[in-house]
Amino acid sequence: MDVDLREVDRIIETHGRDRQALLPILQDVQRLFRWLPPEALRRISDVTEITPADLDGVASFFPMFRDTPGGRHTICVCDGTACHLKDAERVFDASLKALDIAPGADTDARGQYTVQKVQCLGCCTLAPAVQIDGITYGHVRPDTVLEMIEDFERATAAAADEKGRPRPLPDAPPEIRICLDSCCIAGGNGRIRDVVDETLARYRLPAVVKPVSCVGLCHLLPLIEIAVPDEEIYTYTKVTTDAVSDILLRHIPPPGAFGRLRAAAERRLEKLYAGESESPVRRVAPREPDITHFLNIQCRIATEHSGETNPADLEEYIRLGGFAALRRCLDMAAAEPGAPLNGDAIIDVIEKSGLRGRGGAGFPTAEKWRIVRNAVNSTKYIICNGDEGDPGAFMDRMLLESFAYRVIEGMLIAAAAVGAEQGIFYVRSEYPMAVERTRLALDQCRNAGLLGDNALGDGRFFDAEVREGAGAFVCGEESALIVSLEGRRPSPRFRPPFPAYSGLNGKPTLVNNVETLAMVPWIFRNGPEAFAALGTPTSPGAKVFALAGKINHGGLIEVPMGMTIRQIVEEAGGDVTEGHTFKAVQIGGPSGGCIPASLADLPVDYEALTEAGAMMGSGGLVVMDDTDCIVEMARYFLEFTQMESCGKCVPCRVGAAQLLTMLDNLCAGRGDTVDLDALTRLAEVIQQQSLCGLGKTAPNPVLTGLRHFRDEFEAHIHGRCPAKKCRPLLTYTIDADTCIGCTKCAQACPSGAITATPYEAHLIDQETCVQCNGCVDVCPVNAVKVE
Amino acid sequence: MPRLKIDGREVDAAENATVLEAAREAGVAIPTLCHHPETGALTSCMICVVRNAAAGKTLLACASAAEEGMDIVTNDDEICALRRDTLALLLAEHAGDCEGPCERACPAGLRVPQMLRRLQQGEGADAATIAREDLIFPGILGSICTAPCQKICRRGQYDQALAIRACHGGAAETFPEKLEQPQPASGKSVAIIGAGLAGLAAARVLAQHGHACRLYEREDRVCPGLDDSIPDAIREAEFAFLKIWNVATFLATDVDMNESGQSESVMTLATCLEENDAVILAIKDAETPNHERIIGAREETMPVRAVAAGKRAAWRVQALFAGEEYQEKRMFNSRLGRLEENDLEAYAVERKERCHECEGQHALFMVSRAGMNAAPDGNASELSCAAQKEAARCLHCDCLQPTTCKLRLYAEEYGVTLGGKRNLPHRIILPIERAGAILFEPGKCIKCGVCIALTRKYGIDPGMTIAGRGVKSRVRAALGATLQAGLGSVAEACVRACPTAALAFENESHCEQP
C-alpha cells in the first residue's frame, strides 16, 4: 500500500507539532493505515518536535501500534480474567482457524481480518467476549466463531445501507429505559433497542426510548425497564427480540385500531413469564426474585440514580441535584474576585469524610489535595485517571459512560480546592464509548458555562479535555501516565518527587481515579459525616466492584466498605453455581491476591485486605470455585503483568519472566524443576526491588496463593492438580466397567490415543493422549475418569 | 547541609546531594550500573540499593536525596543479598560469555580466541607467545592433547570446530622460542619430584622466576610417559630450558616418600624438605602429605591436565615464597552455553565478518599439523596463511571487556552463582552491530539507558532508543537507523559510559589475562 504523506501531514496539522501530540498523531496514523508505516514515522519526526527516539520508543511500546499492516477489521478476543476463566484461549485458536490464518501470523491472507488478544473488553459477565471493530459479541464458543463472523459481515453490510437514517423519537411521556453502555450493547441491548424502535414505529406507540445509566445487572441482559408515569417501574430481563412487542403493548396502550392487540399480548406474556407473582413488584425480574437483593444490598454513591438517568442529559443531571455540590463548595471557599479560592475549606470536608483514593493504593484524598494546593506554582493540573488496565475491572468505564457529569463535577470541586486551571481525562482508547461520552459531556458543560472562563466563579477559569491512552496497564501508574501525556515512552519515573509536587510538565499535578472523583459530589450534598458513617473507620464510603467468575450473578456493584466478602459473594453474587463450592476470591486483579473461603468473613477494607496479602486494587473481584486452580490463576496474572512490564527496571523485567516460567512449569507438568523456596525468594526480590507499583505488586497473586494454598503448589510439584484444571497434569483413563463401547471417544480423540473397539471397553494410550478433554465431553456414560 | 549517617559515620552532605554522592564524598563505595554523572538518575539497574535504618526502608542511593537524620547502611547481609539476586536477574538475560567456551574448557586455560586473533592478523610469533605462556608446552600438547576445547567450540555447532590444537601446535613449531635469561636468582630452591609433564611445567615456571629447581625422576629420561609419536624436534625445543637454564635434573633417582627418615643411599622426602624451600610432588597416585611446604601436582593421564597441575603448583610455591595465601584465580563467568539452531545464525552472522581479511568468505579450511608444515623450509608466511584462514573462522565468543565490565566485577564481588532451579535463562540473541571501530552486542546490553540518555542529551538525531517492552525490550538506534547514526558524535563517550561490554571498541583490551 502506498503511504500518502499528505494524509500524515493533515493528521499532524490537527494535533500540532509539539511533543504532547505524539500519541494522538500515532493513533490517527494507525487508524488510517492500520499500521505505522516507516515513511509516516519518518515524516512525523521530520516535521514535528518529536524525536525519532521518542517515536520509536513509543510506537514499539504499545501493542495497538503495528509494524506490519493489519487487516481491514480487527477481531479482539478478550483474554481478561473472566474470559480467561471461560476458555477464551480456545475461542482465540478457533478464530485463527476459522480465518485460515497461518501459524505465527495474525492477519488472514486477504488482509480482511486481524485477530488479536486484548485485555478485558469491559463486558466480563458476557465472557468469553469478542469485539469485531465496534461490535461486541458475548458468550462466544469455539464452535460459534464462524457464526459470529458471518453475523458481523451481515451487520456491516446492513449498516452501510442504513447510514444516516434518523431514529424516530416520539415525545410522549412513558419511558422505555434501556442502558446503552458498551457492555449492555454487547449483552444484546443494542439489538433490543432496534426492535423497540421498530415496534414503537409499527404500532405508533406514544413512548420514548431513554438511554439510561447502567444498573450493573450484567448477568440479566438484555434488560429493559418500562416507566409509565405514576406507575410502578417494570424490569424485564433476558428479553428476547420476540418478546419486545408484547412487553411494550402490555404497558403502553396503542392508539386506535391496534387496541385489541393489547389483551393478546398480555396473555402471551403471562405464559412467557409463568410463575410471576400477582402484583408485580417494583424492579422485579420475573423468575429472578433475588435480583431485588442484588440491588438492595447496594449503596449508590458513585452510581447514584443508576438505571434512571440519561447519561447524555445534562439538564436532567442538574435537575437531580447535579452541580449543587460544586456551588456549595464555591460558596464555602468564596474569596474576593480575583483572589484565589479558599480551597482549605473544601479540603477540610473531604478530610472529614475520610475519602481514600479508589485507584488502588487508598491514599487519603484530602492529603493529596492539600499537597497540590500548598504547592506554590501558578500552573497546576488535574488528571482523572481512567486508564483502568486491570484485566478484570470495568467500573471506571461504566462510570464515565453513565455518569460523566458526576466525574466532571468532582473534578471541578477538586480544581476549586487545589487551584488548578486545566484538567485531563486520561481514558484508554479501548473504551471508545467512554471517550466519546466524556467528550460529549465536556462539550455540553462548556456550552452551559460550567467549564471555561467562569467555571469556578468570578472569572476563575477551568477547562478539561480527554486524552486517549493507547492500552498499557503501566500507563495507569501515575508517573508513567504523565510521561505518556508528555509524549514519551511510558516508563514510570522514580518517585519522589510525587506528581503532587512535580507532575505534568514539571508542574504540581493532582492525579485521581475516576471513582474517587465520582464520590466527591455526594459527600458535599449529603455531608462528610454521612459518608464517614458508611463503611469502616479507616475505609469509609462505598466501593464499586466488578464482580465476575463462578457466581450466579456477575456485574457491577457498589457496596458499602466493610461488607464481608461472603456477603458480596452470596448476596450480591447469588452464590457460586449449584453443585460447586466457593473456594476463594481473587481481589484487586493482577496486583491483588486471593483470599480463601475460610477468610471470607473479612471485611472489604484497605487495611484488612492488605493484611491478608491481597489489595483493594481497582476493584476487580473474581470468584473461584473448586474447579479453579490457584496455581493456574497466579500463572495467568503473572503472564499479564509480565507482558505489561515496561521493561525499565531489572527486577520486574526479568524477575517476572522468571517467575512466570516457574509457574508455567508447575502448570505444564514440569513441576519437579521448581523449588518453592527459590520461587518465594524471587517473588520477594521483585517486590522489594521493583521501581513502580506494577513490579512491586506483581508477585502478590503468587505470594497469597502460597500463603493460603501452599499444598496446591506442592501438589503441582509432584505432578498433580487438585482442581483438575491443569490438563498436562491429568491422566485420562476409561473405566472398563462403565464403558459401553460406543466408540464416540475414539472418534473425538484428535491424537488417535483411543482405538475404536465397538462394543468392547475402550483404552486410552497414555503416551499418545494430549489431555484435550475431548473424550470426556463426548462420553455418554461418563466412563472417562480424570485424575 | 543535611547531616546523616553512612555506615555509622556522620556525614555532612552537600545541599541537594543524593545519597550516592554523599557516600562517595565520604569515601564509601556503592555499586552502580545505570548511574552516569551526566544523565541524572535512570533507576533501571537497582544495584545501588541501600537501607535507611532510620526509616527501616530500602532506597536507591543514586536517586534519593540525602536527608537530615538518615542512617544509611550500604553493605549488610540483606542489602548484599538483594544486590546479588538482582545481579543474577541481569545475568539471566545476559547473552554473552566473559571468556570463550574454548578457553574455559582448556584445563590449562589457553586464551584461545586471543591467540587465534593474533594468528588471524598474521602475528604468529605473538600467538606462539600466548600459547607458551598458557600451555608451557604448546608444541607437545599440539600433538597429544585430547582437545576438550574443540569439543565445545561454538563454531563446531555452526559447521566444524576450530582446529585449536593444530593452531597452537603449529604456531609453536613455526615460531620457535628464543629462550631468554630467566629472572635473577631468587635464592630459593624447590625440589620437584617427578619429571612428567606436571613436574616439567612446574620446573619451567619456577625456573623462569629465578628459583633454583631440583628435578628428580625415577626413570632414566625426562617425561618417560610421553608419546613416542611426538617429533623429537618438538620435544627437544620445549625441554631445552632444562639445559639452558641449568635445571638440576636427577634421573634414575627414586625418592623415598618417607617424611622423617634420612638415608645415605636413597633420596628421601625429608632430605628434599631440608635442602629446599619447597617440595613439589608431581607423581601419579601419591597422597600429598599435609605439610606447609609440600605441594602436590598430580601427574594426570590427560597431558593438558598434568601441565595445568604443574602450573598451579608453581603458583602455589610462588605464593608460599611471597607469604601470601594462594587463591585459585577463577573469575565469575557469564555463560551462553549451547545455542538453539535459530539463535546460532543470529549469533554467528556478524562475528564471522570480524575477519576483515577475507570478509568471512572462507571455505571451511581444516588445518592439520601436516598442512601447517607443508610449506617448504618452514616458510613462515605460507604457514601462517593456512593458520590465518583457520583462525579467521573463530567466532570470537570471548568478551571485549572482561576486565573492566562492571557487571562481571560485581557478579564476582557479590558471589553470584547461576544455574540450577534458581536461575532460568531469558535471553535473546541478536546479531552484533558495528559502527566503525565500535561493536554493539545487544545480548550484553543491560538496558541501563545510559547511551540513550547521552544521545538524547547531546541532541543526536536519530539517537538511541529502547524499543518494545518487558523482557522483549531492546536498545537500538531509533527508527531503523544504523548504529553509527544512532550514536552519532557521542559514540566514544557512550562506549566509555556503557557499564558492560555491550558497547566496546573492537581493538581494545583482548590481551592481558585478568
Ligand SMILES: Cc1cc2nc3c(=O)[nH]c(=O)nc-3n(C[C@H](O)[C@H](O)[C@H](O)COP(=O)(O)O)c2cc1C
Ligand atoms: C501498574 C499500575 C496501574 C495502575 N492503574 C491505575 C488505573 O488504571 N486507574 C487508576 O485510577 N489508578 C491506577 N493506578 C494508581 C495510580 O498510580 C494512582 O495512584 C491513582 O490514579 C491515584 O488516584 P487515587 O488517589 O484517586 O486513587 C495504577 C498504579 C499502578 C502501579
Ligand code: SF4
Ligand atoms: S516495575 Fe516493571 S513496570 Fe514498573 S518500572 Fe519497573 S519494569 Fe517498568
Ligand code: SF4
Ligand atoms: S559484558 Fe561483562 S558480564 Fe557480559 S560477557 Fe562481557 S565481561 Fe562478561
Ligand code: SF4
Ligand atoms: S588442545 Fe588442549 S591444550 Fe590446546 S587449547 Fe585445547 S584443551 Fe587446551
Ligand code: SF4
Ligand atoms: S569459535 Fe573461537 S572463541 Fe568460540 S569457542 Fe570456538 S575457538 Fe573459542
Ligand code: SF4
Ligand atoms: S548499550 Fe547502552 S543501554 Fe546497553 S548497557 Fe550499554 S550503555 Fe547501557
Ligand code: FES
Ligand atoms: S470482558 Fe473479557 S475479561 Fe472483561
Ligand code: FES
Ligand atoms: S450491564 Fe452495564 S456495565 Fe454491565
Ligand code: FES
Ligand atoms: S538504580 Fe541506582 S545506579 Fe542503577
